[in-house]
Amino acid sequence: MNRTVAEELYGACERVLANLTECEAAIRKIEDTEERQALLKALSSAIMEVLAGVRAPVVRQFPELQPHEATGRPDTELDEEDLAAISQLPEADIAAIDVALLAECATSWRKVARVVGSAMKSLQEKLDDIPDGYYARRVVALAAAGKIESDGNLHYMRSSEVRLPQGQQSAA
Incomplete structure (x- = not known):
């Protein structure tokens, strides 16, 4: 692909991701847990498809x-x-979030949005009401504790990456 097409694709992906983020806020207002969970699952899949399937190859x-x-x-x-x-x-749930986040990390750099989205998906049945922003906060805490390395501004999931410390094969 040429740069002009890449710029168009990247811009379109950013607009789609912004709109999907708005969807999440609306979905979280649904009182029916089963309905909310099903929609959050579909939304997570859509976000992952945009990030991994379209934007990542462009970047x-x-x-x-x-x-x-x-x-x-x-x-x-x-x-x-x-x-x-x-x-x-409870502390056990916070620990479960940390374990899920670490399980999604690798020795190569991964976007924080990918790590958070995958961790949320793995815990959706147990912790479906926990916002992605809290998972992002846990990524910041894991980096501060030296359990992962980071690059970029961790307060913005799409503008930062994390990885396991070099020489470490598995965090889980």
């Missing part, structure tokens, strides 16, 4: 298209509803 071929500066509200910023959802989390 691999034209890495300069990906901005280094993040804009907008940080992903780790939580509203009152999100804070209420996580305030009741």
Whole structure:
């Protein structure tokens, strides 16, 4: 593909991902747990398809298209509803989130959005009300603890990457 097409694809992916993020906020307002869970699962799959299937190949071929500066509200910023959802989390659930995040990391760099999305998907039946911003906060905590290495601004999942420390094969 040429650069012009790559720029168009990258821009389109960013718009799609922004709209899907708006969908998540609306879906989280659905009271029916089963319906909400099914829609969040479908949304997670759509986000992963856009990230891995379309945007990642474009960025691999034209890495300069990906901005280094993040804009907008940080992903780790939580509203009152999100804070209420996580305030009741027992330590065992926090540990389960950390284990799921580490299990999605590798010795090669991976986008934080991918790591968070996959971890959320693996825990969706147990922790379906936990917002992605909290998972992003746990990534920040894991990096601060030295359990993973990071590159970019971790407060913006699509503008940062993580990996296991070099020489470490598995974090789980």
